[in-house]
Amino acid sequence: MKDFYSNRKYVIAGLFLFISLIYIIRLFSLQVVNKSYRLSASSNVSRSVTQYPARGLIYDRNGELLVSNEAVYDLMVVPNQLQKFDTANFCTILNISIDDVRKKIKQAKDYSFYTASPFLKQISSKTYAVLQEKMYKFRGFFVQPRTLRKYTGEIASHALGYVSEVNEKTIKENQYYRMGDYIGKSGIEKSYEDVLRGRKGVSIYMVDVHGRKMGSYKEGKHDITAIVGVNIVTTLNTDLQEYGELLMRNKIGSIVAIEPCTGEVLALVSSPCYDPALLIGRIRSENFIKLQQDTLKPLFNRALMAQYPPGSTFKPINGLIGLQEKVIYPSTEYDCDQGFYGGGIFVGCHNHDSPLNLPRAIQNSCNTYFCNVFRNILENRRYGSVAEAFNSWREYVMSFGFGSKLDSDFTNELKGFVPEASYYDKYYGKNGWRAMTLISLAIGQGELATTPLQMANMVTVIANRGFYYIPHIVKSIEGQKDIYSLYKKKRKTKIDSSHFEVIINGMDWAVNGEPGTGSTARRARIEGITVCGKTGTAQNPHGEDHSIFIAFAPKNEPKIALSVYVENGGWGSTYAAPIASLMIEKYLTDTLTRGWLEEFILNTNLIDHEEKGNTLE
Amino acid sequence: MRRKVILWNSIDWVTILVYLILVFLGWINIFTAEYDEEHKSILDISQRYGKQIIWIGTTFLLAFLVVVIDSRFYHFFAYAIYGLLIFFLLAVLVFGREIHGARSWFEFGPIRIQPSEFVKFATGLALAKYLSAKHLNINNIKSLASAAIIVMVPVLLISLQPDMGSALVFFSLVLVLYRNGLSGSIFFAGIFVAILSILTLFFDKLIITTSIIIVSFAVFWIVERKMKYVIYAMAIFAVISGSLYGLKELFTFALSIYFILVMSVVLSGLVYLFLSYRRKIRNVSIIYFLLVGALVFTFSENYVFNNVLEPHQQKRINIVLGIEFDPAGSGYNINQSKIAIGSGGFSGKGFLKGTQTKFKFVPEQSTDFIFCTVGEEWGFIGTLTVIALFSILLIRIIKLAERQRSAFERLYGYVVFSIISFHVVVNIGMTIGLFPVIGIPLPFFSYGGSSLWAFTILLFIFLRMDAGRMEHFI
Structure with missing residues (x-):
């Protein structure tokens, strides 16, 4: 076969050889002619020092500084550059034993022969000054400036979170981190780690044979500039947060306060709390273990992670669902003779006026009324079966943010629990249960589990008459126009906004009703401010019940919505209601008119002295 | 048995020798790139260098199998092999495992296989078979379109993974068309368009x-x-x-x-x-x-x-063209890679003495950026040797291709040339900052079983054809 194109082999081969030639010229210029790339063949004359940027600062919503940084020094070691040195002198300067030195060098070698790893962390400026003069004697060591977190106050430890060294798992998973790097481990420090950490840089220094710095290599041409962490403004109100922590002292529980019109978290208190300064620096690991072993679990963020049945604070939701499903009307009345009897089941109630309509049932927290409402919802003829009606009820409940994570910017948020029909099928068999079987859900007991954050969010929904923004703790990030659109999107519940007014009136009367009308939360009253609230008691099989109060104020154009939990506090009205009331007054007026009430709360100690958790203070 | 004896004598040992040297150099460079104080043995199979020797061993077995098969097999089954591999490409989109955002891998227990590597030789076989048909005029729109379809189907499927680097490789096959008589003006117009786009x-x-x-x-x-x-x-x-x-x-x-x-x-x-x-x-x-x-x-x-284009893709292109200077951003890889190569100097820092690479400054050290290790530890002598070895291999392939008696085998030879040369040019080009960072391996050199296997099959099918060039015509 004739081949007319045989000569093209020269074109093709020529093309390749031409490119090879260009590459060889380029390599020659890179490797032989251009000396700037030749750092060194022995790796002794240059040394890369990681530049750790300062983490971003954290402010409260009014621009008050919450978290900043202070300088410390890490002594680093590069095992393959080590040479014999005066160990005794070295140990004296650093105040460590020779065994320590051996152990630490072994550790460094285990990590890497060529890469620097920390030998002794967080040397004080004073030791550093002495060490710096003698550094030339210790080849293979160098000092790395670092920054540590510094806290302005002793507050908001749970919300802010803490920073600690990365563990090996993270190093393996994420290319960015190296041994000895710091990383946010909880709270804002964790959820905004990418923003706060900035970006590490590398400086390349010329080093003489004695390991002394001789200036930067090539005027820093090959350095990578570190980028300082970005500052964050949180939604927290320092005064309110501080006051909340004060009120919760000697009590176990939590306070979550949210600004309803934005979903911004104003205060997030989990008690007992701890001083965030305990978890920085060299004292960190020791303190961390202490805190971890504390029986009162101060590290546990109750506001996000404690799950309780909501108790009577859940009654407004059942009322709303009843209205939406048209199984009751605001004027619907039910008799209550100290309890509810139905299908052989009895739910007790306290002594109050009878019969009551919906707002007054909220005011009096009548169990009987809400058992009737709940039965109406589940036995609604619109649905083919109780199970179907139940799942519809569940969807309403879920639309308030229960039973799933709210997707807030908190880490470690828990889901709570709202059972499905299938959950009961498993226990009672299909069609083996009726409205009466689940009647405890009517008054927020039973299988329901909610977190304090979810409850605060529920109040937000009521305050807003039907919608919420995902609660979040970061207001703005420096240099970014807006926080994530996730937190700007209005979330509607499945309840029409017109139904809320009745419920809100009930919550108003619960606090501000005339004496003798059965108001359950009169302790939350504030002169001149219409507080709307609802008490609740979470049953506690292990001891005294938990005291719960949810509230928002003012009634029209609400500025604050909150949930307060006091574990083992008994009735909702006893401790939780006054605490919520004091918080509202503090936030709205910044003055306190009821010294006696404040004193009562401050003097209450619900923690057994034997296992007092404040030993660390 | 007679045929095997002939095979032994007639196979091109020059190519095999260069191939063996490249594979061996690749292995010791993977060793030094991944070297770990804890695992000092090059045979430690918990490390990449230990794993690579397993791949190399199996590769030799594979090469032997490829060579003992009758060379007419590849012609006869060219389309079937192509169809099978296209099927695998479809399957990997559904059953594949996603790694680094691309669904390119099948996972069988501890082994991962990347079908896109193997599609290269299959596409080459199909293209060579199509183009070698008698009376085919490549400048006829219809035949040009058919050839283009053979090439574009895998390109499309690989882009869906997405793995742009592997997809781009197929465009190198235009060289095969050119050798087979594609109008010079179309070929150079293509090059003109490439220059214009830059x-x-x-x-x-x-x-x-x-x-x-x-x-x-x-x-x-x-x-x-x-x-x-x-x-x-x-x-x-x-x-x-x-x-x-x-x-x-x-x-x-x-x-x-x-x-x-x-x-x-x-x-x-x-x-x-x-x-x-x-x-x-x-x-x-x-x-x-x-x-x-x-x-x-x-x-x-x-x-x-x-x-x-996504912003990071724009950035990578811009960096190579020198439009944006940003050493801490996306130019980081190229910059670090250049420092590693440049710091090697004329004779290199010596075996296991590289520091840029030990500090893990360069990413993908043993795969896409293996050439950095060569540059840093063996210096200009090393890089020159590697380029020379590839040049010898590729020129040898052209030489072998030109001595084939059938168009199919000659064109397949050019397929081998196009694919290997594209990999070499792009891979080395990116480490020295003359090409955008496109993640494709250096043939025979980079760590990875799929690419080693696939390149070996690609090359040895051709060596088998060459060894048997006298068999069916005498």
Whole structure:
């Protein structure tokens, strides 16, 4: 076969050889002619020092500084550059034993022969000054400036979170981190780690044979500039947060306060709390273990992670669902003779006026009324079966943010629990249960589990008459126009906004009703401010019940919505209601008119002295 | 048995020797790139260097199998093999495992296989078979389109993974078409388009447009050889663009210079076409449409670059073209890679003495950036050796291809050449900052079983064909 194109082999081969030639010229210029790339063949004359940027600062919503940084020094070691040195002198300067030195060098070698790893962390400026003069004697060591977190106050430890060294798992998973790097481990420090950490840089220094710095290599041409962490403004109100922590002292529980019109978290208190300064620096690991072993679990963020049945604070939701499903009307009345009897089941109630309509049932927290409402919802003829009606009820409940994570910017948020029909099928068999079987859900007991954050969010929904923004703790990030659109999107519940007014009136009367009308939360009253609230008691099989109060104020154009939990506090009205009331007054007026009430709360100690958790203070 | 003895004697041992050297050098460079104090043995199979020796061992077995099969097998089953591999490409999109955002891998227990590596030789076989058909005119639109489909199906499927680097490799097969008689003007037009697209990213569209117009006048002169025509044409263009500019100034229209220029091209084009028709000047319309084509191309490229490409892709292209200087950003890899190679100097830092690589400054050290290790530890001598070895291998492949008696085998030889040379050029080019960072391995060198297996099969099928070139024709 004739081949007319045989000569093209020269074109093709020529093309390749031409490119090879260009590459060889380029390599020659890179490797032989251009000396700037030749750092060194022995790796002794240059040394890369990681530049750790300062983490971003954290402010409260009014621009008050919450978290900043202070300088410390890490002594680093590069095992393959080590040479014999005066160990005794070295140990004296650093105040460590020779065994320590051996152990630490072994550790460094285990990590890497060529890469620097920390030998002794967080040397004080004073030791550093002495060490710096003698550094030339210790080849293979160098000092790395670092920054540590510094806290302005002793507050908001749970919300802010803490920073600690990365563990090996993270190093393996994420290319960015190296041994000895710091990383946010909880709270804002964790959820905004990418923003706060900035970006590490590398400086390349010329080093003489004695390991002394001789200036930067090539005027820093090959350095990578570190980028300082970005500052964050949180939604927290320092005064309110501080006051909340004060009120919760000697009590176990939590306070979550949210600004309803934005979903911004104003205060997030989990008690007992701890001083965030305990978890920085060299004292960190020791303190961390202490805190971890504390029986009162101060590290546990109750506001996000404690799950309780909501108790009577859940009654407004059942009322709303009843209205939406048209199984009751605001004027619907039910008799209550100290309890509810139905299908052989009895739910007790306290002594109050009878019969009551919906707002007054909220005011009096009548169990009987809400058992009737709940039965109406589940036995609604619109649905083919109780199970179907139940799942519809569940969807309403879920639309308030229960039973799933709210997707807030908190880490470690828990889901709570709202059972499905299938959950009961498993226990009672299909069609083996009726409205009466689940009647405890009517008054927020039973299988329901909610977190304090979810409850605060529920109040937000009521305050807003039907919608919420995902609660979040970061207001703005420096240099970014807006926080994530996730937190700007209005979330509607499945309840029409017109139904809320009745419920809100009930919550108003619960606090501000005339004496003798059965108001359950009169302790939350504030002169001149219409507080709307609802008490609740979470049953506690292990001891005294938990005291719960949810509230928002003012009634029209609400500025604050909150949930307060006091574990083992008994009735909702006893401790939780006054605490919520004091918080509202503090936030709205910044003055306190009821010294006696404040004193009562401050003097209450619900923690057994034997296992007092404040030993660390 | 007689045939095997002949095979032993007639197989090209030069190529095999170069191949073995490359595989061996690759292995010791993987060793030094991944070297771990804790695991000092090069045979430690918990490390990549230990794993690579398993891949190498199995590869030799595979090469042996490829060689003992009758060479007519590859011709006969070319389309079947192609079809099977395309099926695997489809399957990997569904059942594949996603790693680093691309669904390119099948996972069988501890082993991961990347089908896109194997599609290369399969596509080569199918293309060679198609092109070697008798009476096929490659410049005929229909056959060109069929050849293009054979190549574009895998390109499309691999882009869906998405693995742009592996997809781009297939474009190198245009060399095979060229060798088989693809019109030189189409081939060089392709190269012209490639250059134009790079210039478009470099320069402002106004400069590009102006230059294209000037080039068109020059081409007109070259084709017609009559200065008079060119001057007429320029005059017409000047009058039209001048009056448009005048109108703009007079009525203060908000028109950009670029818009005026494009309008002038359109309006004067109408005049040219009319005049050339009247005076029977040939080529005017061809040149004019090429001009418009080039303008549309630059415009759409700008559009694609700014609106279709992801910001990180734009950045990578810009870095290579030196448009943005950003050592801490996406130029980081290239910069670190250049420092590693540059720091090797003339003779390198020595085996296991590299520091840039030990500090893990360079990413993908043992796979895509293995050439850095060569540069740092073996210096210019090392890099020159590696390039020389590849040059010997590739020139040898051309030589073997040209001595084949059948078109199928010769074209397959060029497939082998195109694919290996594209990998070498792009891979080395990116480590020394002359190419964008496209993640494709250095043949026989980079860590990874799939690529080693696939390149070995690619090469040894051809060696088998070459060894048997006398078998069926004597």
